[in-house]
Amino acid sequence: MALPDWATFQRLAAALVDASADRYQGWGDLVVFAACTATRIGEVSGCRVGDVDTEQWVWMLRRQTTPGPGGLKDKGTKGKRAREIPIIExxxxxxxxxxxxxxxxxxxxPTLENSPVDARNEAYLDARLFVGPRGGRIATGVLRRATHWDDVVAQLGYEHLRRHDLRHTGLTWFADAGVPAAPVAADRRPHRSADHPAVPPPGHKELRDDGGKLSQHLRGDTGPQLAPTPRAVQ
Known part of the structure; x- marks a missing residue:
C-alpha cells in the first residue's frame, strides 16, 4: 500500500522517531530518504558518502545490505547493476x-587518529550515510524493532503498512508525477536480448527533469501536498 499524502507520511516519520530509544532522528531520515528515492531499506542502508554527488544531486545506487549467515552483509543490487537516482530539492x-x-x-x-590524509578521506567516502544510533548497519528488521513499527503504524491507522511500502509510496509518487519508466525502477527493466535491447541509462539532465517533475507533483494541488518546511528535513 502507498501512503495517501505527504502529511500522513510526515506523521509516520515523526512517530517512528518519537517511539525509538533516545528519539533517534536517523530513523526518520531513513524513512524519508527511502520514500523520496523509491528504494528498499537495504539499498538505503548500503548508501555510502561516495555514492552521492551533491553537485549533480544524483545517488549512484551500487549495493544493498541484507541479512545473511553471520549477520548483515553488503551485496550487489537486486537488479545486479548500479543505477542513478535523482535527489530532489x-x-x-x-x-x-x-x-x-x-x-x-x-x-x-580513534582508529584513524594517526592515519594519513588519504586514508581518512577514503574512510569518509566509504562511510555509510545511514547508520543505527550506535553506528551499526541497518536492515528492515532493525528498523522495525528499533521504532516499534507495528505499534506505530497501527496507532496511525495503517496496521497493514510494511517497510517495503515506503518504496511503493515513492514509485506511486514518481508515476503520478508523469515520470515514464522511473529510473528508480530500473531493476525491473528487461534484460538485454534480441527482442528486448537494453534500455540506456538516463543522463543527468533527464534525471534532473524527472526529479523536477516529482518536486512539482509533491507541491502541487493534486499531489501529496508537501509542506513548505517538512519536519524530517530540517
Whole structure:
C-alpha cells in the first residue's frame, strides 16, 4: 500500500522517531530518504558518502545490505547493476546533514587518529550515510524493532503498512508525477536480448527533469501536498 499524502507520511516519520530509544532522528531520515528515492531499506542502508554527488544531486545506487549467515552483509543490487537516482530539492538538506554526520563519525574515530590524509578521506567516502544510533548497519528488521513499527503504524491507522511500502509510496509518487519508466525502477527493466535491447541509462539532465517533475507533483494541488518546511528535513 502507498501512503495517501505527504502529511500522513510526515506523521509516520515523526512517530517512528518519537517511539525509538533516545528519539533517534536517523530513523526518520531513513524513512524519508527511502520514500523520496523509491528504494528498499537495504539499498538505503548500503548508501555510502561516495555514492552521492551533491553537485549533480544524483545517488549512484551500487549495493544493498541484507541479512545473511553471520549477520548483515553488503551485496550487489537486486537488479545486479548500479543505477542513478535523482535527489530532489525537498530533501537535499537531509542528505547534507547525513553527509556532515558521516564526516563527524570519521573525524572522531580513534582508529584513524594517526592515519594519513588519504586514508581518512577514503574512510569518509566509504562511510555509510545511514547508520543505527550506535553506528551499526541497518536492515528492515532493525528498523522495525528499533521504532516499534507495528505499534506505530497501527496507532496511525495503517496496521497493514510494511517497510517495503515506503518504496511503493515513492514509485506511486514518481508515476503520478508523469515520470515514464522511473529510473528508480530500473531493476525491473528487461534484460538485454534480441527482442528486448537494453534500455540506456538516463543522463543527468533527464534525471534532473524527472526529479523536477516529482518536486512539482509533491507541491502541487493534486499531489501529496508537501509542506513548505517538512519536519524530517530540517
Amino acid at each position: 525537498e530533501f537535499r538538506p537531509l542528505v547534507l546533514r547525513r553527509v556532515n554526520l558521516a564526516r563527524a563519525r570519521v573525524d572522531s574515530d
